[in-house]
Amino acid sequence: MAPSADKTLLEVNNLKMYFPVTRGIFRSKVGDVKAVDDVTFKIRQGETVGLVGESGCGKTTVGRCI
Numbered sequence: 001m002a003p004s005a006d007k008t009l010l011e012v013n014n015l016k017m018y019f020p021v022t023r024g025i026f027r028s029k030v031g032d033v034k035a036v037d038d039v040t041f042k043i044r045q046g047e048t049v050g051l052v053g054e055s056g057c058g059k060t061t062v063g064r065c066i
Helices: 060-066
Strands: 010-024 028-044
Touching: 010 060, 028 060
Parallel strands: none
Antiparallel strands: 010 028
16 A cells, blocks of 8 residues: 555644844843744655755754754
């Protein structure tokens, strides 16, 4: 029996990762840097997936979050 091509191995929905921006001697939060904002994808059995983009666009952050 052949494996189903529709079998989902990994599904990521609306992934977000923000890093806080702090200032001052007490390091109070003044904002966020949106490293990853609303990433969604699905990897199915038998697929090969590559994550590509410019330097600093969040590829490594996506991998670390997963």
